[in-house]
Amino acid sequence: MKPPPFDYHAARSVSEALELLGRYAEDARLLAGGQSLVPMLNFRLATPRVLIDLNRVGELAYIREENGWLRLGAMTRQRAIEFSPLVKERIPLLVEALGYVGHLPTRTRGTIGGSVAHADPSAECPALVCALGGELVIRGAGGERVVGAADFFQDFFTTALQPGELLVEVRLPVMPARSGWAFEEFARRHGDFAIVEVAAQVTLDERGGCRAARVAAAGVGATPLRLRAVEQIVERGGGAGAVVAQAAARAAELVDPAGDHHASADYRRHLTEVLTRRALSRAFAGVERSK
Amino acid sequence: MSDTADSEIASGGGRAAQAATGATRKWVGQPLRRSEDPRLLAGRGTFVADLPFHNVCQAAILRSPYAHARIKAIDAGEALKMPGVVGVVTGADALAMTRPFGVGVRAPIKYYCMATDKARFVGEPVAVVVAQDRYLAEDALDRIQVEYEPLPAVVDPEAALAPEAALLHEAVGSNLACHRHIVYGDVERAFREADVVISESFRFPKYGSTPIETYGVVASFESATGVLTVTSNFMGPFILHPITARALNLPENRLRFIVPPDIGGSFGIKTSIYPYIALIGLAAMKLKVAVKWIEDRREHLLASSSGTDRVAYRELAARKDGTILAMRSRWYDNVGGYIRSPEPGCAFRPIGNWVGAYRFQNLEADAYVVMTNKSLTGPNRGYACGHLYFEIERMVDLLAEKLEMDPAEVRRRNFIQSDQFPYRTPSGGLYDSGDYPAAFAKALELAHYDELKREREKARAEGRLFGIGVAAAVDPSVSNMGYVTVALDPQDRARPQYLPKSGALEAASIRLDPLGKLTVILGSTPQGQGHQTIVAQIVADEFGVSPDDVTVVDEMDTFTRVWGISSGTYSSRFGSVGTSAAALAARKLKEKLVAYASYLMEVPPEALGVVDGAVREKSGGRGLTLKELAGRAHWNTESLPRGMEAGLEATAVFSFPEAKAPDHQDRVNSSNTYGFIAEVMAVEVDPETAAIKILRYVTVHDAGQIINPAIVEGQIYGGALHGLGGALYEEMLYDEQGQCLVGSFMDYLVPTASEAVKIDIGHIATSSPFTTLGAKGLGESSSMTVPAVLANAVSDALRPLGVRIRELPITPSRLWHLMETARRGRP
Amino acid sequence: MAQVRPISLTVNGVTRQALVEPRRLLVDFLRDDLGLTGTHVGCEHGICGACTILFNGEAARSCLMLAVQAEGAEITTVEGLGSSDGKLHPLQEAFWEHHALQCGFCTPGMLIVALDFLRTNPDPTEEEIREGLSAVLCRCTGYQPIIEAVKAAAARLR
Incomplete structure (x- = not known):
């Protein structure tokens, strides 16, 4: 159970990641936390020619509150969200749901964006995004678009993400009072x-x-x-x-x-x-x- | 927490032996921390994958994606051109260079170390690539072209016996590997005279204890000497060493098995590594390089080993007072694509304890061992006893239900009594010692059985599904390898050219070093059972020294260790036979030291004893320390009396005298010590989700003299969780086409700490008269009882609905369907 | 074949530099290239937890990371838990005292996970300990002695 050979690029920014995506098109897979993709590589169920690693794209790891929404950078670790006092106060349902996502060591690496983009039909993060009517911010060569959860999840492991596009942010409405x-x-x-x-x-x-x-x-x-x-x-x-x-x-x-x-x-x-x-x-x- | 404070160490063989040898017990019986641990805790264990080998190539194995297919052609041309590839081995090489493995049935089954003509299960090896590293070897696997002709598959053991079923082995003519119909006593009459007859059918799942360390084999062949050296995490050698040597066309003294210091768990599963030893050995011999193969998890789940899945039908005859008169059973054990030695142990390993803990004398067994397109089977913790007690203990509960008696009371009325030991069972088992009613009473007491019953009444009144289960089991250890020959008809065994088989032995050597410390060398292959610690405790007591003064070596090497073909670490052997050998070796050396000291001190040997690390006058006078004796004997051999052999060492081979070949009526003492297990479990079933919550679990064991209670309880905790895995979570599932559905740990569900049950452990001790220290094995322990006690508890919880558990694992989905069907069926 | 890459990282306090192929799993790099065989391989798909290490101070599966991803990282393996003079960490001591290991194969992962868990939750309930330890599969101990050891270590480390 060893990964097949691939070329590897560690993107440093969203624009570099998009540039690499444009260059390698369908030959490339994006590597986020790797808790689903690396097993698939090890089983050789995925055999990309190129792996574009997002783990060094620092600009995609953040938790911000803005206008009644929490904005979570796609590469924010599940663990960081789980232990964020802000998230615990604003969307406690998310913290409770994350407790069911694998185990602490997989949440160390696993990201909110990776889980949402992978769209496993049994996974917790997509269900949560769906329940709260979250929004997914997608960036591609042509710019940015925002897709509602209802339109984002389309089929088994299939989302509204188009080739060359990158999920950059997950937005969730803050829980109202009462x-x-x-x-x-x-x-x-x-x-x-x-x-x-x-x-x-x-x-x-x-x-x-x-x-x-x-x-x-x-x-x-x-x-x-x-x-x-x-x-x-x-x-x-x-x-x-x-x-x-x-x-x-x-x-x-x-x-x-x-x-x-x-x-x-x-x-x-x-x-x-x-x-x-x-x-x-x-x-x-x-x-x-x-x- | 456990209940060791409560444990009673009974008198008997143990204490008598103690008096005879004059050893005082300071260390035996103590929960000593293990000497193995500091190394393992610091990450300095030495497992097979950790060993550094020079110039070793790595193997990867191409496996059949089909459950049943003819292999028409293999083209490895592209693979051979890949970078780093050293060579490829295919079935043609196996045909040319190896022979089929021997197996103890008469059906002409050709089981080679890889597929030669057809693949008969998903995951069967079809080709081996050897390359500079594992990554490159896996790359090359993708380039091998195999032309398969898919054939119809069969996975159910009963369906496989139908005339129209897909046929796995044409030469056999059917899928039946072995069939025995054996009757003990007068079963017909017992059923005729019975007041009640109960019948039930059962399905026991295919599961394997899946050690976290997978198989690993490193083989190198020295053509100058003709020696194939194999380092692997094998738990043998036992009979599988000669079987492997024969398959590789090697004399036994040209096949060297080495087992590294640490094995990452086995639970029986690593018995079945030997076909891979042959396969990797073949690769090393053909390609003339050292070859290392570390199995990955997918390979392990698809094609290592598991217990059998079994379909069983049982009938029980009883009097209306609850006395069991007879049992009849017919079962179908599914051994997968080939029957692999030591199968058909699945059918016969518990033969001596087929009656369990009960006195009934009439027993009928109709055993079918069937081949289907599933992976192969072999010993798995509890080997066939999980199946056995699931069936027997459910039957006893059904009897209690029918007679409206307390299940505990029905058991009490049928137990073999404490004054009946040693007790000969109708099928030939010789139960060495026990007090079943006392152990069972202790379990009920620890569980507060009467209180639980009151709680159940209250819960039922509230509409809650609360249940109590009890179970009792005789826990066999140290199998007598002769049992497997029951697979042959007595007429076959009576042929003049037939060589009977029997035996259960273990060897140990001890030496007193030139500076006065002790080294013990074992032939065992522990997988976490703490043999070094246990033997140090025993030897420390024998010599009156500290366990720190004793170094114990347990790395098996068939070229240098003393071993026999029943040697190895399987069948809960060490607690009985390994400890006996170590104690005997120590006593032999003590005898020599006493004789030597007697000569030096000019005191008769009877007046001397070994205490506190010295040979001393029993009167408390003069003595010579071990160091002083070693200093003289090693450094000045002239000081030895005339006729005394030089050297301060002794080797003892302990062998059970009651390990005899089966008689002409198929009676055999299939094991050599027989412990006892009594359990109580309380559960509550969620009426909505069918989730089972275990509220209380008590297990009481009689393993004779306990040497290290911490290690003993570790075995019980671990065994219980294996039983729980098989009862609730683990199943090697296949679809109708023979595709394995559980090729990863995402699908094959091993219980985690969250699923583990809190266990209350109790002990009683009736010493075995047959072992040196009175100890019995208990390594398999509650793995064999949890399926039974849990099924009884859940059936009891669902009694208001009339649901009875007859199939494992009890998954929530399955259980909910049973409950729904029962609810709908109710008026 | 993809080009090898230079990486530089700190493992158990020691700076290590190496050339690795991009696909090389971090666990293989630690075991086979650095000789740190205390970290074990049990499933290579992130379930069994035997390969768990501390990655920049947090427990992570080293079978689900590439060695190239560890560029610049600080890694602690089981070999780095005790003090340099060979003394066991209090958690290792507690495992020893409670007979919390048998074959020892899962133990390195179990120790790392327990350590990380206790840092996030220094005073856990038994149920929380079970949940924390459920990240590592053990087939020998039935977990009970491990749970006891972690309880004892938690008290000692608080």
């Missing part, structure tokens, strides 16, 4: 990709009604799935047990999972309901406590 959150994951072992996971964040209005809900599930299809119809049920009906149960039942109807040797399709669908209910219940209970 909010609660929960990330529920069911995996065979700690640190595994999920069988099913559900991310939920709810925000109450001053009278205790549900002003906004954000719910997404992953492990249940080709991409993470924002469950808008589920959100609407609790936005209309609030966080009472019966409403949450109804919303959870709706979640199971919305997903169309495939079965594999870890779990059958029916079981994944069933888990979607259970985890949606648990996530929403915990999210609503969290608001109560935080008041």
Whole structure:
């Protein structure tokens, strides 16, 4: 299990990375944290001629707050986000979700942008971006464009990124006041990709009604799935047990999972309901406590 | 935490032996820190991949992507042109230079070290590239062109016996490698007279204990001497050394096996490295270079070794008071594409303990060993006992359910009693010692069984799925290699030209160095069991010195060590047979030292004893220290009495007298010491996700005299987690076409610290009368009971739904489907 | 074949310079080129954790990094944990006392992960320890003695 031969370039800046991408086109792969790509190289499932390493692009590693959004440079390490006091205060759901991403030593290297761009349908970061309605900033030779999460994740390991383009930033809306959150994951072992996971964040209005809900599930299809119809049920009906149960039942109807040797399709669908209910219940209970 | 404070060291063989030799026990029984550890903790272990070799080339292996395919042509031309490539080995070389491995069944199976005509499982070696380094060797693999003709595959052991099933070995004519139908006692009558009969079917998964260190082999051939030297993390040599020598057309004294100081775990799996020893040896012989091959994880999961998957059918006959009268069993063990020695041990290794801990005398076994297009099998921790106790202990629970009795009570009524030892089982096992009711009672007590039952009632009333499981097992160790010959019919074994097989021995040598310190040389190949520490404890007590004064060497080298073809570190051997050999060697040397001192001091030997590092008058008077004796004997041989052999060393070979060949009724004492395990587990099943939470797990062991409780408990913790892996997580899954679905650690799920269970350990000790120190092996320990106790606990938790566990691993998805089906089926 | 590259890095406090092919895995570089065989290879896809090292002070899988990526980095391997006079680190001592290793193959990775974990969480609960250690697979110990050792080391290191 040794990587095939490739040529290697360590880009120092975004412009250099884009220049290299332009030069090598389809022959090149971008190397971010390497926690998915290097295994694929070792198994020789990926055989790029050129590897463009982004790990020395310092300008892509940052965490900033701006106008109600957190802006995370694509090469920001998952570990840095996990231990960031700013993120913990502004988007605690992200910190909770990161606890499920592999293990601390893989989060040392793994990046938010790498995980989002890799778009594993069971991964936590894409699900989170999807749940919160994040935005992905993409740069290419022709300039910069911003794509919403709903349009970004297109299929298994397939995103809106075009050849020659680079994901440079992940933007997530800061959690509003009077909010609660929960990330529920069911995996065979700690640190595994999920069988099913559900991310939920709810925000109450001053009278205790549900002003906004954000719910997404992953492990249940080709991409993470924002469950808008589920959100609407609790936005209309609030966080009472019966409403949450109804919303959870709706979640199971919305997903169309495939079965594999870890779990059958029916079981994944069933888990979607259970985890949606648990996530929403915990999210609503969290608001109560935080008041 | 564990319960060592509670442990009782019973009198018996151990203490009697102690009196006979005059050794006081200061170190034996202590949880001494291991002398192996500082090296390993500092990163200075020496594992096979760490060894520096000069001018060694690296091998990579091309493996079949098909489960079943005819190999029509191999073109290595492009590969040979690649930079750094030294050469390529293919099946044609194997045919020309090697022979098929011997195996103990009559079916004419040709198993070579690589595919020669057909590939019969995914991952079977098809070609070997040898290059300057591993990267280049893997590059060259991609350039080898193999023309395959894919053939239909079969993966299920029952389906493989159907007449229309794909045939793996044309010369055999079917996929049956071996079949034995054996009856002990009067089973027909027992079933006729029974009040109740229970039947159930079971599926046990294919899993392997996947050591974190993979296989590694370095081979070099010296044409001038004709010696092939192989350094590998093999846990033999035992019978597999002669088998490998024969396959390579080498006399045994031209095949040298060396095992480095450290092996990164094995759990039986590294028994099955020997076909790779032959393969890499073949490459070294053909290409005339030293060749190193370090298996990677994908190779390990696809094509190293695992236990068998088994389909089993059992029937139990009992009286209505719970007395078991008989059991019938029919099973199909799936050994994969070829039967590989020591298989069919999967079917017969526990033959002597087929009745488990129970007194019933009537037993019928109908054993089919079947070949399918899966990877090959071999010993895996608990070798066949995980299968056995999963089935037996579920059957006993089903009996309890049927009779509406407490499962603990049913077991108590059937246990072999403490005054029955040594106990001869109907299938020929000779259980050396034990007190099963006492050990079982201790487990119930540690688990607060009655309290758990009250908790269960309360939980059930609340609609929670809370369950309690119990299990009991006889833990065999030191297999008598004769057991494998039960694979042959008694008529075959009765032929005049047939040589019976039996044996279980181990050797140790000891010497007193010229400056008065002790060195012990073992023939074992530890994989983390702490042999150096244990032997230092034993020898320190024998001589009344500190363990620091004893150096223990355990690096196997078949050219220099004393060994026999049952030697090696497998079948939980060391605790019984290795420790016995070490103690015997020490005693032999002591005898010589006493004789020498007696001569020097002019005191009769009976008046002398070895204490505190000296040979001393028992009256407490004069003595000579080991250093003084060594100083005289080594430096002035003239001081030796006339007729005494010079040199202060002794070698002892310990052999079990009860290791005999099977008799004409297929009775055989398949192991030599038999420990006991009693367990209680409480679980709760999440009614929504079907996740299983283990709330309490108690295991009580009787391993006779314990030498180092920390090491013993380490074995129990580790064994239990292997059992848990097989029961809940690990399965070498294949699809219908024979494609392996678990080629990485992303898919083959090894439990982590988060999944590990907290274990409460208890001990009782009934010393073995057959070992020098009264100790028994327990290396496999709870690996064989966890599948049983967990299945019982989960079945108990789901009793309100009527779900019974008959298949492992109990994955959440599978369990949820069982629960759903039961819920839907309810009125 | 791709050209070899010069790299310069610090390993266990010593500056090392070497020429490496871009595809060379960091773990192979440490073991085979520098002779630091304490770091082990168990799966080469980032799951087993036997190859874990401290990379600029933080635990990382050396099988999932290229040696060229270590240019300028500071690396600590298991060989660098004890003091230069051969004394074991308190964590290593705790492993020894609690019989937290058997074959010793996962131990280097386990030590590195535990050390990094305790730096981020000096006073962990048992469940947090389990979660932290789940980054390394051990097949011998059943983890229980390792968990006890890490508990003891945490108290000693606080």
